[in-house]
Every structure is written in C-alpha cells, then in structure tokens.
Amino acid sequence: AQTVTQSQPEMSVQEAETVTLSCTYDTSESDYYLFWYKQPPSRQMILVIRQEAYKQQNATENRFSVNFQKAAKSFSLKISDSQLGDAAMYFCALKTSYDKVIFGPGTSLSVIP
C-alpha cells in the first residue's frame, strides 16, 4: 500500500525567512510523481510544484523548491522569502501510474509579519 506522511501538523515562519516542510512516502513502484499542493483559507487547492521520480534534479518554481531524496523516500518543500500569502495548508501527494493520488494529512503554515 502507498502512504504519504507529513510529520509537522503546524509550522510557522517569519515573513521573508525560509521554511522547509517535510514529507515522506512509501511505494513499491519505481515510476511515480510527487506533488505539493497549497490550500489557502479560501479553500481552492493549487498545485505548487511537481517532481517526476525518474528525474534526479530537484524541481524549482520561483520561491518554491523541493529536496527529493528517492532512496530515503523523502520529498520536502522549501519556501524562500516567505510572504503573507504563503499562509495555507500544504499537502504532499503521491501518484503512481493508473492509481489514485494519495494525499498526506497536511501541514498548516502560518506566516508571521
């Protein structure tokens, strides 16, 4: 069975600082995708970043980057220069071919001005 774990239910960061959200997963598949989704208080879920398992290079999207450690089955999200608009629930997700997406329990991020 595939699982996604986010061990930090809540995190906080000072505005303009850097924060890292943790995610570990488990799958027996060799081909899969990993995602980070953001759900602001307005509730619309937004895709932040995605990583293909076959790619060794870590994905980056502006201030968002990941640290993908395939052997350790770890997929952390780093947010640089945190902004007030980054405050949201962040979900880590795993998808293997032809299977459903598995979401982690989420990490609630607060940004302190």
Added chain:
Amino acid sequence: KAGVTQTPRYLIKTRGQQVTLSCSPISGHRSVSWYQQTPGQGLQFLFEYFSETQRNKGNFPGRFSGRQFSNSRSEMNVSTLELGDSALYLCASSLGTDSYEQYFGPGTRLTVT
C-alpha cells in the same frame, strides 16, 4: 482556459435525503476525481473517472456513487445522507490517468442537519 467548476457551492440537506453534486473539468481534461475533505479525516479519495469509466474507487459505502458523461462532466450522488457526510467535496480534473497533476475546483460545502 476556464478552471474546474463545481455546482452548487453550498448545500444544506436533511438526514435521509439524497444529493447530487456536479463538476465540470477543464476543457480537454478527461479524468475527474472526487475527494471528501473534513477536519478530522483530511482528504479522502472517493472515486476517479476517465472516459466515462470508473478507474479507481476509495473506501466509501455504496451510498456514494458517481458517473461521468461523454463531455467529461461528472456528478456524484450521495443517498440517505448522514450527519457524518457533512464535508467539503472537491473535484479535480487532469488530462489523463497516467501521472498528470490535478487541478481542483472550489468545492461544494455540504451540510447535513
């Protein structure tokens, strides 16, 4: 390109009634997935449809059903509503079922009294 739309946005029903929720995916997307989101259980997968066929199903009772039409629009139905069915129901669309990222709608907030 228009995003994923869900109707209605808010719904109040009484125990024992049934409800139908609708989801229109992004144009060109053929896969639609449904999730139930509650504070206690997080995001739980309900089912996924691709080209009018149910591809995956979560662990929900038979009271929860869905379907997809030839234009990729999808509906989910919950019969004999229970208080515990109160939740935010999210719909997500993707191009296909093979490891594509999902794009979420705003959700339907269902309250059962």
